[in-house]
Amino acid sequence: xxxxxxxxxxxxxxxxxxxxxxxxxxxxxxxxxxxxxxxxxxxxxxxxxxxxxxxxxxxxxxxxxxxxxxxxxxxxxxxxxxxxxxxxxxxxxxxxxxxxxxxxxxxxxxxxxxxxxxxxxxxxxx
Numbered sequence: 001x002x003x004x005x006x007x008x009x010x011x012x013x014x015x016x017x018x019x020x021x022x023x024x025x026x027x028x029x030x031x032x033x034x035x036x037x038x039x040x041x042x043x044x045x046x047x048x049x050x051x052x053x054x055x056x057x058x059x060x061x062x063x064x065x066x067x068x069x070x071x072x073x074x075x076x077x078x079x080x081x082x083x084x085x086x087x088x089x090x091x092x093x094x095x096x097x098x099x100x101x102x103x104x105x106x107x108x109x110x111x112x113x114x115x116x117x118x119x120x121x122x123x124x125x126x
Contacts, residue, residue, distance in 0.1 A: 033078045043067045066116040070109045077102035
């Protein structure tokens with residue numbers, strides 16, 4: 001967050017505040033977004049599987065990282081939806097397009113999870 005004269009240097013206090021705001025965002029997503037909760041549950045299941053099936057650190061990082069990217073996109077999608085809902089429930093073409101694009105971003109990253117896992121694990125099955 002910028003002050004009135006520009007960006008302040010990062011001090012431990014400002015870093016702590018940023019961490020608190022991030023935790024508030026995660027909590028809000030957990031409380032209000034069922035898709036986010038489902039994706040967290042999937043991450044909780046898939047992380048141990050990735051640690052077990054990944055043969056090296058790079059494979060494990062790719063498998064877990066692809067899942068974390070889905071969570072990040074879901075947070076951004078939820079933020080877009082919240083801002084749009086803030087301005088009212090009436091239909092607007094641009095609002096609908098923004099919501100659809102946010103959803104599409106989550107979908108693309110879910111396809112990325114499938115691709116990464118299939119390429120890593122499929123190689124062993126063939």
